[in-house]
Amino acid sequence: MKSRMLGESVLAQFTRFVVVGVSSNGVYALLFVALASLGSFTANLAGVGASTVLANELHRRHTFHATGRVGWFQAQWEAGGLALIGLGLSTASLAAMHVLFPGAPAYAQVVVVIAVSGLFGAARFLALRGWVFRTPNFSGIEPARQ
Numbered sequence: 001m002k003s004r005m006l007g008e009s010v011l012a013q014f015t016r017f018v019v020v021g022v023s024s025n026g027v028y029a030l031l032f033v034a035l036a037s038l039g040s041f042t043a044n045l046a047g048v049g050a051s052t053v054l055a056n057e058l059h060r061r062h063t064f065h066a067t068g069r070v071g072w073f074q075a076q077w078e079a080g081g082l083a084l085i086g087l088g089l090s091t092a093s094l095a096a097m098h099v100l101f102p103g104a105p106a107y108a109q110v111v112v113v114i115a116v117s118g119l120f121g122a123a124r125f126l127a128l129r130g131w132v133f134r135t136p137n138f139s140g141i142e143p144a145r146q
Contacts, residue, residue, distance in 0.1 A: 008065070008135070016063040017125050024055035025117060029110050036106040040094050043106075044113065048090060052083040064133035078132045086120045 005012050028051040035043035056079040060066050066075070090113045097104050097112055 010129075013063055013129060014125060017059065017121075017128075020055055020058040020063055021118075021121055024051040024058070025114050027051045027054055028117075029114070032110050032113070033106055040098075040106070040109055041091065044090055044094055045087070048083065048087050052080060052086075056080060056083075059128060060133065064129065066133040069135070070133055075132065079128060082124055082127055082132070086117060086124065089116050089120055 005015055028047040031047040031050055032040075032043045035046050053076060056075050057072065059079065060070055060072070060075040093112050093116045094109060097109055101108070
């Protein structure tokens with residue numbers, strides 16, 4: 001079982017992707033709550049920025065084992081570009097919270113942003129696997145096992 005989770009199958013990579021996502025969302029939540037007094041948009045930007053840099057590096061090293069194929073800057077640039085979409089979605093969700101539920105507590109805002117991030121995460125996984133951290137022979141199809 002352990003060797004399967006350390007492999008390069010879609011399931012193994014997705015499992016590692018989820019573990020990194022949960023960890024980086026924890027960093028996001030801590031920063032958001034710590035900086036909430038500066039305003040939710042500022043706290044969101046700081047949390048997304050820090051957690052994205054961390055997640056991109058963890059994905060490069062551990063999720064996709066891409067340190068030999070993709071450099072740090074390339075990973076931050078390309079995966080960070082994808083994160084801008086997530087930032088737009090999280091910012092829009094915060095704006096909706098302010099309109100629909102004025103004065104919502106910070107923890108409720110964090111829950112909404114993490115929910116949006118989770119939904120966007122599946123699409124991000126596919127983009128990271130197929131574009132940013134792709135292997136040279138990536139076809140999206142697992143090889144047949146003998």
